[in-house]
Amino acid sequence: VKRLAARARAAWYALWRPRELDAAMDEEMRFHIEMEAERLVRQQGCDPLEARRRASVAFGGLEKYKGAGRDVRGFQWIDSISLDARLGVRMMVKHRGLTLAGGFAMAVAIAIGAMSFEIFSEVLDPALPVEDGQRVVALRYATDTPGGAERRVLRDFAAWRTELTTIEQLGAFRTVQHNLVTAHSLPEPVRVAEINASGFTVARTPPLLGRYLLPADEQQNAAPVVVLGHRAWQSRFGGDPRIVGQVITLGGTPSTIVGVMPDGFEFPLDHQFWVPFREDPLKYGPLQGPEISMFGRLAPGASMESAQAELTASGARAAADYPQTHARLRPVVLPFTYEPLGVTDPVRAWALRLAQLFVGALVFVVSVNLAILVYARTVTRLGEIAMRTALGASRRRILGQLFVESFVLAVAGAGAGLLLTRVALTQMQSLIVANGSVPFWINVELSTGTYVYAIGLAGLAAFVMGVLPGLKATSGGFNASLRQLHGQGGSRLGPVWTTLVVAQVAVAVAILPMAAYFAWQVVRMDTEGPGFAADQFVVATVAMNGDGAGVDSGTLLRRQRELMSRLEAEPNVSAVTFSSGVPGFAPGGRIELEDSAADADALEISTQHVALDMLAAYDAAIVAGRAFTAADLGADSVVVNRTFARKFIGSRSPLGMRFRYAARRLEAGVDARRSYQIVGVVRDFPGFSPAPGSQGEPTVYHPAVPGDVHPFLLAVRFNGGIPAGFTDRLRTIGAEVDPSLQLRRVLPLSELYGQLRSFWHYLAWGAGLVTLSVLLLSAAGMYALMSFTVARRTREIAIRTALGASPRAIVFTLVSRVARQLAIGFAVGALVAAGVFVAIDVRIGEVAPLVLVVTSVMAAIGLVAAVGPARQGLRVQASDTLKADA
């Protein structure tokens, strides 16, 4: 122990106080020399100066022994690493092209790897951030449909609550939207959790103020109460410390605030308002009642497996008792965090892990590509390596040096990549927050784990691009390297090299057109405008309490009419209209054309129910037939868009054609028994494509009047710009019409489009960066390989010139050799690219120019890279190269 302690102490000093140790060593050795000099003066009567000289000689090289003394400390490897790192930095500066292309590619690859690692880790982390969170579970009834679940399970929930022994504190919740009305602010729809009191005990989080919900609150006749989240308390009530006991109106019901939960508590998902869950299970039969989600905690001693076994047994009993409803259902228990994110069975979890691995492999692909480049650089340094070997450096030491050099490049790339990841994740997090409804435990910020992962990737990359080429370069042994030193290794680049060149070209030609095609499509999408004055519209999704069937259409009709007429009276308003969804983002349906002999398959379309004047309000011109009139209400008339006509009907006129809805599950408001007739064709709007490569979305418009559609998208159009403060004005008018009327997401339409399309915006950036990095890497790879191949033949060129060969013939021979390699690579790459394009259903004619452009660019790079060194070779005198051999 003592010896270990002494070593640790010495290591500590060596690491942190090397200068002090150096000074002490210097003092000690000088003391020695002075003592020896004094002895010589004293015993041999030497002159003091001569004595000192002789003492120094007897001591030996002072610096040499100081160096040996430092080596003893055991940290000389730090010196050598720092030396190698400095050399690595110098190499980065010297080979700027490689640094730029390699560093950029590495940065993009590591950014993608780190980002996916962060997101996958968040999704796959089974622990809820509460005490003992990994034991909090979700229960669901899985259906035959993969990922599907039956949620009308109030009866089963009640049974499980009394019956299950492996899961305790079993509770249920559902999310509803209610208008929040306080004394100080406008009514605003908020997401409210109707939840069992056990939700708070299962999370084991005490309230910050007051109390949380109790089982007594769930009684039908109990006073209405609400618990607030910390965020809502701060933002809507200014953090009022006397909030407990105050009354707010939620969905028209005055409720007393009984408590505030601490910061960060948003269980079960992202909730800030909790009210008691008061549904009586006995009121409903099997698979009836509201849709609920269930949660609980594994009982002490119980495991996931034992809980699943108990549930399976219970499910088997239910299937026997209610074969009609329960035969196709399978009860499942899973980590609570997996349920809302759709990781609903082990296969999906494994699929996600596999995906994580594949994205990580991207870095590997980039590193292999870089390894080829670095190999070219390493081969040019074989002379240096031979020299170092001759001076006593071991192979391990040389490989270590190559590793550290590559690691410097990889770390620079990783640093840039992490910066990129940070920016992207911050954007993503704000996007998540803006769009709401993401579970509270999802926090995509750079975690320590991700930093470690990125550094690990950098290490792996450095190994692949430093050590592997190093192993190959040093495998020939000392003599081969020494021959290299004399420039005699020109013929060593054999079939392996040719294969590398061909592979490099093939991969570039195979991947680049695809990457460029995808990036182009996404960027085009991102830059497309809506094709109408979206910045003149304010939109809001309007709903009444009790989404779906519970809404009385008579009341809805009156409220909607009143709201719209109030808005029409506002200054500068040019139109007020409504539709069932946001234009361009309507839900899908399937139809069958009645008189089409050719197409037996159902056709995918989007369906919108719109006010009679809606198309005019959006400046959507009718290009054939007519617009809706009042006579169309209740009739079978529909208007379709141009894409519908072009895609499904072709050159014939679509007017008068009929179709039926085919799908079993229909959008609200359409009838499978009815046949609809096309009376008009409208231009496509909005103008942007719904997905990359899409030529537009076939859309069917049905006429509607107020009261037909719930919830509906209200659109208010202005002459010119939107007046300042209008969104608040809209809320006020809404509250005046009916305080329980919910106006969700009130904002300018242009802003809504920005949010809805932000995914494509970020994807466009991502795709652009990836394509650029692939392009740079391929171009650099091509240039390096080609110029290197020709540069290796400088001697041959010089000698052949000396022997009388015509320079033009020599260049031609060389370039044609290069061209042959290029041609093989192009052919292989183009074949692969064509195969993939056919597989993803892209017309070859559309992408042929792209393949051609990429091929030409790569050919140009390859030839320029070859011609430069070849011309240089012609200038070299044969006598010079021969002299170099001597």
Add this chain to the structure above:
Amino acid sequence: VTDNAALLPGTLDLLILKAVSLGKLHGYGVLLRIQQITDGALLVQQGALYPALYRLEQQGLIESDWGTSDNNRRAKFYRLTTSGRAQLGDEVATWNRLAEAIAMALRTTRGDIR
């Protein structure tokens, strides 16, 4: 001193441990003590003493502190640790066995092996 013998590899550490076992010494003192106890028969490269001292200190066989020399100068003094003493004992035994074996081998005459 022309008839000095060069040190056998690995013996410098043993000599230092022995010298220091006889009393606390600074680096130069170690050199003088080795010369004294070997009667000047061994040639020690003076500078080489120091890396060896640091190595032994690193291994915890000797320890050091700064003090004042006989001529009133600041100097670093070394002394044997407990584990150094044990190590010295082991090495002396090993050395003696080796020396005896080699001496025996060298004493052997043709007559002895018949």
